[in-house]
Each structure stands twice: as structure tokens, then as C-alpha cells.
Amino acid sequence: MAEVATAACIKQHTQVPIPKILHYGTDEEIGPYMIIEDLGTRRGVSHALEAPRDDPNDAPILNPKISQTQLKDLYEKMAECVLQLAQLTFPCIGSLAKSRPGTYEVLGRPLSLNMNNMFQLSNVPSSVFSAEGTTYSTADEWYTVLAEMQMSTLVFQHNDKISSENDCRTKYIARKLFHRLAMQNRLTKFGFSDDYWSTSSGQSNASLPSPDNSGSSRLWSDDFRPVNVLINDDNDVVGAIDWEFTYVGPSQFALDPP
Numbered sequence: 001m002a003e004v005a006t007a008a009c010i011k012q013h014t015q016v017p018i019p020k021i022l023h024y025g026t027d028e029e030i031g032p033y034m035i036i037e038d039l040g041t042r043r044g045v046s047h048a049l050e051a052p053r054d055d056p057n058d059a060p061i062l063n064p065k066i067s068q069t070q071l072k073d074l075y076e077k078m079a080e081c082v083l084q085l086a087q088l089t090f091p092c093i094g095s096l097a098k099s100r101p102g103t104y105e106v107l108g109r110p111l112s113l114n115m116n117n118m119f120q121l122s123n124v125p126s127s128v129f130s131a132e133g134t135t136y137s138t139a140d141e142w143y144t145v146l147a148e149m150q151m152s153t154l155v156f157q158h159n160d161k162i163s164s165e166n167d168c169r170t171k172y173i174a175r176k177l178f179h180r181l182a183m184q185n186r187l188t189k190f191g192f193s194d195d196y197w198s199t200s201s202g203q204s205n206a207s208l209p210s211p212d213n214s215g216s217s218r219l220w221s222d223d224f225r226p227v228n229v230l231i232n233d234d235n236d237v238v239g240a241i242d243w244e245f246t247y248v249g250p251s252q253f254a255l256d257p258p
Helices: 002-013 045-049 068-086 113-121 139-156 165-183 251-255
Strands: 021-027 031-036 095-100 103-108 217-221 229-231 237-240 246-250
Touching: 002 021, 002 031, 002 095, 002 103, 002 217, 002 246, 045 068, 045 229, 068 217, 068 229, 068 237, 068 251, 095 246, 113 139, 139 165, 139 246, 217 251, 246 251
Parallel strands: none
Antiparallel strands: 021 031, 095 103, 217 246, 229 237
16 A cells, blocks of 8 residues: 555654554455554644634634744644655655565555546546556656646546536636646746746746756655644644655645645
């Protein structure tokens, strides 16, 4: 399981607190599963940030009474976890696997949250995705694959995707243009100092060049958010959980400010 390998790799090579994995496997009825130690709390950073809710089904909002000191403290704790994850570099893009005791390598295709939603919610067949053992050597290659995935949702999602003929045409053209930019290796430079093509480049004061296109990939989690960082009553981080949509992605992802 990629999630098990990812959690073990993070625990071994960073200071992000990861719960001990007690057991994992695959069950015919529930699929893959993982049992972790009880950290003695179910309280996430999100609980410290949210305003009280009468109905737990209501959308959470930031507590307007939270002090700037507490808000800064919680933000710094989340930022520290993100910085820890960004310290690890890998030669290519994909999912981690344990190759031998204590060693973790990129050996499988990335599993993103968007891919999961495409399969479960958008009627996209699994055949659209690359083979499970596929990895990507450059950021441009992965950006091109992402652009192709976006076209798949337009083709296969039957409900609530388009509202009219013009809406469909607009979304189709947007996806084709996005794909063209990916094929021209431009998307990986967007927003950096070597971005010479976008309309915003002339107004940008960017001084940081885009990362090396290959050999500069970093851990990225599509689902890393306050609810998955558990804290105690003193707001100390005791564990970070839910790494199923964590993979090695382009360094550009890690450099995009939250």
C-alpha cells in the first residue's frame, strides 16, 4: 500500500509526528485498510480554528473570536509540517513503495484526490489512467497527463458538467488550450521569473526561477488539511494522518503558497 509506505517514509525522514502503524492489509469486503495507534485525541487543528456549530453538518467557518496569537500559532504548526514534507526530494514523480527494509522509492503511478473523484463521481473508467507502475521523469510530463485527465471528465461525466452547447464548447476549448500549454512545457514556468509567456508575467515581480524540470520532485498531499493534523488540549501536534492521496509531485506544487 502506497499510504503505508508514505507514512513510514515521512516518519523516518522528517519530524512530522506519524502514528505507529499496527497492521494493514486488504479485505474482500472493505478493501485496503490500515490500523494505527490511538493518539488519545480526535481533535484536529480544524477544531481549534472553527466557530462552534449547533449542527455538525453545517459548513465550518473560522471562529471570529480566535485571537491573532492563537491563529498565528496554529498556522505555524501547519506550515512546519508542510516545510518538513518539502525537504524530501526524489528523482521522479509517482507513488512511494518500500523497496527494501528502511528504503522507499517512487515505483508506482501517482494517486491524486482528483483521480479518485474522477473515478467515483465522474464516470471516468480506470482505463483512462496510466498503468499502476507508471512514473514520470519530468514535471512537464505529469502536467501533460493532468491536462489529458481534464479532457476525460468532459467526455465521460454525464451529469452537471455542462449547461448548454456554448458552455460545452467553452470548456472544451479551455481544456485544449491547457493541454497545448502543457505540451509546450509552459505550465511548469507559470508564475516564476522565467515565465515569459503569460499575460501576468509582465506585471509580476517574481524573482524565483522555476524548479529543475527533472530530479526535483517532492512529497505532496492533496488532502493535507487542518482536520488531518491532530492536536492535544494544549494545541500541540501529536500526529498527522490520512496520507492516501500523498505522492511525489512537481516541486512547483510545494512552492505554490497556500
